[in-house]
Amino acid sequence: MITSNTGITKADQNYMRKLPHIKTIEFGTRKDAVIKGTDKSIRLSSNTTKLSTNKVVSGRLPKESNEVALSNREKSNYKIGQTIQLVNNKGKANISGLKNTTYKVVGFVTSSDYLKKENLGVTSAGTGQLATFGIVNRRAFSSKQPTVARISYDNVHGNSYSSAYENQVQKNVDNTEKRLNDRAKKRHAQIKAAGLAKLDTAQTRLNQQKQKLSQTKNQLKAASAQAVQRSQLKAAQKQVAANQAKLQKAQSKLTTQRQTLTNLPAITYQIQSRNDYNEGYNQFGEDAKRIDVLSNTFPIIFFAVAILVSLTTMSRMAEEKRQEIGTLRALGYSKFDTLKIFLIYGTASGLLGSALGAWLGTGLLPRRIFAAYAANFVIPNFQTPPSGFWISLSIIISLLCTIAPAVWSAFLMLKDQPAVLMLPKPPKSGSKVLLERMPFIWNHLSFNYKVTIRNLARYKERMFMTILGVLGCTALLITGFGIRDSLNGIVDTQYKDIIHYDVIGVYNPDAAQNKKADYLKTVDDLAGVKHDTTVYYESVTSRPKRIDHNQNISMIVPKSTTNFNQFVTLRNPSTKKTLRLTDNGVVITQKLATLSHIKVGDYLMVKNANGDKHRVSVSGITEMYAGHSLYMSPAYYHKVFGHSVNYNAKMLMLKDRSAKNIDRVSRELTRQDASITAIQSDDAKATINNILSGLNHLVLIIIVAASMLAFVVLFTLTNINVSERIRELSTIKVLGFYPMEVVMYVYRETFILSLAGVLLGFIGGAWLHNYIMQTLPPETAMADLTLLWTNFTTSGVMTLIFSIIVMAIMAYKINRVDMLGALKSVD
Amino acid sequence: MAYIEVRNESKIYGSGEQEVRANDNVNFTISKGELTVIVGASGAGKSTLLNILGGMDSPTKGQVIINGKDIANYSSRKMTTFRRRSIGFVFQFYNLIPNLTALENVELASQISPDALDVKKVMADVGLKQRMANFPAQLSGGEQQRVAIARAIAKNPELLLCDEPTGALDYQTGKSILTLLQNFSRQTKKNVIIVTHNGMIKSMADHVIEIGDGKVKQDILNSKPTPVEQIEW
Secondary structure (H helix, E strand, C coil): CEEECCCCCHHHHHHHHCCCCEEEEEEECEEEEEECCCCCEEEEEECCCCCCCEEEEEECCCCCCCEEEEEHHHHHCCCCCCEEEEECCCCCCCCCCECCCEEEEEEEEEECCCCECCCCCECCCCCCEEEEEEEECHHHECCCCCCEEEEEECCCCCCCCCHHHHHHHHHHHHHHHHHHHHHHHHHHHHHHHHHHHHHHHHHHHHHHHHHHHHHHHHHHHHHHHHCCCHHHHHHHHHHHHHHHHHHHHHHHHHHHHHHHHHCCCCCCEEECCHHHHCHHHHHHHHHHHHHHHHHHHHHHHHHHHHHHHHHHHHHHHHHHCHHHHHHHHHHCCCHHHHHHHHHHHHHHHHHHHHHHHHHHHHHHHHHHHHHHHHHHECCCCCCCCCCHHHHHHHHHHHHHHHHHHHHHHHHHHHCCCHHHHHCCCCCCCCCCCHHHHCHHHHCCCCHHHHHHHHHHHHCHHHHHHHHHHHHHHHHHHHHHHHHHHHHHHHHHHHHHHHECCCEEEEECCCCCHHHHHHHHHHHHHCCCEEEEEEEEEEEEEECCCCCCCCEEEEEEEECCCCCHHHCECCECCCCCCECCCCCCCEEEEHHHHHHHCCCCCCEEEEECCCCCEEEEEEEEEECCCECEEEECCHHHHHHHHCCCCCCCEEEEEECCCCHHHHHHHHHHHHCCCCEEEEEECCHHHHHHHHHHHHHHHHHHHHHHHHHHHHHHHHHHHHHHHHHHCHHHHHHHHHCCCCHHHHHHHHHHHHHHHHHHHHHHHHHHHHHHHHHHHHHCCCCCECCCCCCCHHHHHHHHHHHHHHHHHHHHHHHHHHHCCCHHHHHHCCC | CEEEEEEEEEEEECCHHHCEEEEEEEEEEEECCCEEEEECCCCCCHHHHHHHHCCCCCCCEEEEEECCEECCCCCHHHHHHHHHHHEEEECCCCCCCCCCCHHHHHHHHHCCCCCCCCHHHHHHHCCCHHHCCCCHHHCCHHHHHHHHHHHHHHCCCCEEEEECCCCCCCHHHHHHHHHHHHHHHHHHCCEEEEEECCHHHHHHCCEEEEEECCEEEEEEECCCCCCHHHCCC
């Protein structure tokens, strides 16, 4: 998309049409205004027919110049047929560039240009953030020259967000950018030259008239000497005086015109890829990437545990059928016939489970997760086509897990003679453990610990599974809580320790002297300002290697480098030592440095809106969690750009830092003629909060999943343990063990394993959290990687509570065991 | 003086039509230090009686007074304490903990008993001095039953209850086990009750109680018990 600060002429339109690789180009106009009686800024765009078309949800598109179709999000605020009144920044019903200020609402639309629900983009109207949008007829604009061009290329392949697509688009944009800049400069010169030429001819004509006038004057003088007809003479003299005044006026007008022409603001043709001009598009992509990261990490843990659980359960099932197998074999069934039951059972359970999982996995779950994630977006038509590849893969894995262990155990049994099989399987015999070689420890252990230790060694796969399950549970919990705390921490650190300013008011430094003075006076007179400082602000971009789109960077040059720490604390991320702005390099923010693989002493290439590139030396890297920034001293600015700083902004620190007050101040500033925009430091706060609210759902999902994991694993294993050792339990019960002693007899090992799992889970959780927090945040933000000790204790305690709940259920079961029955029977 | 006194004891399962009387108004007394054999056919109700004597089950009606205390109405907790302190059990299927060595299996019982005997000495007494470090699976059936007896004895119980102790053993081994039990009774003057369906071993006991159909059929005191070695069956 190309945006221009003035109308795009016919000639330039033709030029753009002939740019290389253009498939379709569509010109349009847009204008920002404020909705009367609110703070909401609205962007009115002309309707498009080819690119970024608007989908009508209800009503129709505007036909007349006084009709508007609003964003579908406004459906709750307006009705079709209602009128909407727009005003400019000063609250007056007079908006330059728009014919009307009152529009009739005729419909509601959605647009792919506006994917987000709030903060649709930066604007010069209202508070500086675009709140909504509307579609109007082309005739609603007073100028016929369009200001926007939407382009589609013919050489791009692949889906949106794929790197093939994004790379090619960016390449095209880079390519076109240079041509457009040259064109803009040329046209600027042209306009200037044409204007000057016109002024010159006007001047000559004026000069001629002046000459004529002085001639007439002289004639009149001569005539007065002759003193003929006094009255006539008087009239003529009067006319000459009037003419002189007129000419003087014309002269002064010409002079001011000449002045404005020399100060004519540069024409910019800014070309941006979708990632840059459509904030929602970029964020949605980033969110999707985040989901990708998570979905590539978490399910592995679940998969591993699910596989282990089904392995154990199925092989145990086969072992329980031992006597049945023996009987069948004794009756003369073939080996394959006896195996059939396991084949059928395994296949049936595997297929049933997979079918249920496929149904949940393609329908309900993605829909729920999407709903949580897309809460900030307007994305219609969420589609979840069943994925053949993933479904078949999971069916294969689950069938392997259900059939293989059962058939394998049965197959091993079938090697024995039927007679042997019909006898109960001798209990797995005990064996010595390593600890016994250390009699000074071993001899001091009570039999309770001895039996626990022996059991741990006896059932190695179960030991492994318990540890793994508990480890997974703890690690997931730590990660879940950690993610939330890390992001919550950002908001605090970012706005309490690092960013102290609240608004940057950007004005036009080339505005007329009196308007500029008005602006600065407004800043001085603003109530509730704690401190203010003069800075130069410019939004520049940089494209790190291996990343397919530009990073937006706020370039800030403070006039006074000494008190700048009052507004933004520049400090080393690890040592927290304060950084100073030097005259031979810039300070960049941490995440930008990470993305660009830049260390102190390296160079960074930045590009301004005109596409001019500059190389800056990095002298420091500062702590910052959201947004990229670049800070430099005025002296270094001079060195890099070759001219001294033309300060264009005021950085304000407010006494009342509430969003409402910041909005009020922003409005106050944008109301000024010289104002360009107001940048609020808490824009990033909204971004973080958006991520946070999305993550709260995720954290909940993680916690639920982790708890289920712990329950399933502990329950399955303890259940197997109890049923396998029912005779042991009955025996010690008969021997006079109290109920709690009996439970602990079997549960002590689970408990020890759980503790081990929790401890290992601490390590795993710290690692997982670190990994996720490095990959999860969007490119413009980063998270605090430190884990709070409460994350560990909460997760550990929760896991142990799960373990205790399972123990309580088992205790109930154990205490109901019929000890006599178990002792009597042979099995 | 009666050490064990069972009065009008009944154990009834179910009710109405399905009512089954496993023990039906059982009465007997056993004196201190007697070796008692309770004999009866399968399903006669002798195991039910043993369970009630051992504090593993409560009678539906009647009194079971052991050493002056009526255990018939004990709570589950009290019964456990009773088992823990006063009773040694020997089962038909040994019920050793497979994951503990012979010695540890005995320690299992001695550790919960307040006045337990020296475990190693008990092991030597039952003739297992050399096999203490073996796991149950490495022992023969007779040896396993000896471990089980050692486990019961080590608690130093007032009463040793044996449920078909020779049921899973061959003739010779069974005989040696019974000898062991008889000697224990003679040497310690403690009560041993053996439940069996094998009427041939009646003659080794001081006191024989015959159960049939849940009732006491015969209650005979034997003033001249035969040493086990001389009994043939």
